[in-house]
Each structure stands twice: as C-alpha cells, then as structure tokens.
Amino acid sequence: PIVVTTTARDSMWGPTFPELVEALPGIKIIDRSTVNAWDDPRVAAAIEATGRKKLIIAGISLEVCAAFPAITAIGKGYEAYVAVDASGTFSDTKREAGLLRMQQAGVIVSDYATLMVEILKxxxxxxxxxxxxxxxxxxxxxxxxxxxxxxxxxxxx
Missing domain, CATH: 1.10.1220 (Arc Repressor Mutant)
Structure with a gap:
C-alpha cells in the first residue's frame, strides 16, 4: 500500500508534480498543512489502515519531509526506512544533519534499490x-x- 501526501498544494507550495500524480494512478493524495505529515490525522489514519509495521518513506526534503514522519513512526513503534536517493534536500549541510538525526532516532537509512531488493528477498x-x-x-x-x-x-x- 502507498500513502502519498503533499503540503499546501493550492497555496504555499504549489501543485503536486504531475509526474508523481501520473505514476500513481488511483492513489489519493492527501493535501495537508502540517509540516510533519504524521501530525495530520488523515495521514496517520491512512498509514495505520495499511496494517504495516515497516514503512518506507521519501520526501522532497530529506531533512524535513522524510525525517519528521520517519522519526515519529519510530516513536510509535514502527520500523521506518528512508530512501535517501528518493528524497531531495535544500543543502548538503541540511542533508547530513537530517541523516544524523534520523540515525540517532533509529531510522534505517538506505537507497531505494537496496530497499526494493530487500523486499524481493x-x-x-x-x-x-x-x-x-x-x-x-x-x-x-x-x-x-x-x-x-x-x-x-x-x-x-
């Protein structure tokens, strides 16, 4: 299952990338105002509804969009994996700080291909x-x- 979210699509940050919308036909994209996706009750409910305890997370900004919900997931008893190369960043310094913060919180950082091969088994x-x-x-x-x-x-x- 896939849970997709965006922030302030109709105001502050602009529309969701059309390529992403096209790649995920039939997937509802939850538009939210919260910085941490997990703080939006609809996002939290959608994640919980999957029944999964292992989550793969990526975001436009590794240090915010991926890190915040991944760290929250760890605190709620999930295993959180962040696909580093599927996430962007605003600077190398922010990326490094985000990686350190996630690792200190117990988030597993990896690349998308390794995660997919791990799932394949x-x-x-x-x-x-x-x-x-x-x-x-x-x-x-x-x-x-x-x-x-x-x-x-x-x-x-």
Whole structure:
C-alpha cells in the first residue's frame, strides 16, 4: 500500500508534480498543512489502515519531509526506512544533519534499490526480473550479461 501526501498544494507550495500524480494512478493524495505529515490525522489514519509495521518513506526534503514522519513512526513503534536517493534536500549541510538525526532516532537509512531488493528477498521469485528491470541499475544489467556470457562459455567447454 502507498500513502502519498503533499503540503499546501493550492497555496504555499504549489501543485503536486504531475509526474508523481501520473505514476500513481488511483492513489489519493492527501493535501495537508502540517509540516510533519504524521501530525495530520488523515495521514496517520491512512498509514495505520495499511496494517504495516515497516514503512518506507521519501520526501522532497530529506531533512524535513522524510525525517519528521520517519522519526515519529519510530516513536510509535514502527520500523521506518528512508530512501535517501528518493528524497531531495535544500543543502548538503541540511542533508547530513537530517541523516544524523534520523540515525540517532533509529531510522534505517538506505537507497531505494537496496530497499526494493530487500523486499524481493529471493531472486527465484517470478517477479524478480521485473523488479530489477524497474530499478534500472546498469551494474545489475552488466552482471546479468556477464553471467549469461559465462554460462555460454561453460556450456561450450
């Protein structure tokens, strides 16, 4: 399940990125005024309604939009993972401070591809190829090509 939220879409911060809306057809985007997404009762209820205890969080601003709800989630007994490379920042200093703050609070910081592969768990699953293709990782493609070429050489020997 996916919970998507935005802040002050019709006033202060402007519309949600059209690319995000397009990528998430049928997903309701909760517009809120609170800085910490978790402080909006609709967002908190939507997260709780998923029944999940492990959350992957990303935000426009790593140090605010991702960090605040991730830290709150930890305090409420969830496991919070933040996809660092799926989150933006306002400066390197803010990014580093946000990372430190989250780590001190017990948030697990990672990159999106590692989190997706961790969820996959087993490369024998039928959807494994689709997951790796969606991740668009050139090194994974290279490893696959090397493996395929090596397999052909071994078969010929």
């Amino acid at each position: 087993d490369n024998a699953r039928p959807e494994a190829a689709a997951v790796y293709n969606a991740l668009d990782m050139p090194w994974a493609t290279l490893v696959g090509q090397i493996s395929k070429a090596y397999g052909k050489q071994s078969a010929a020997a």
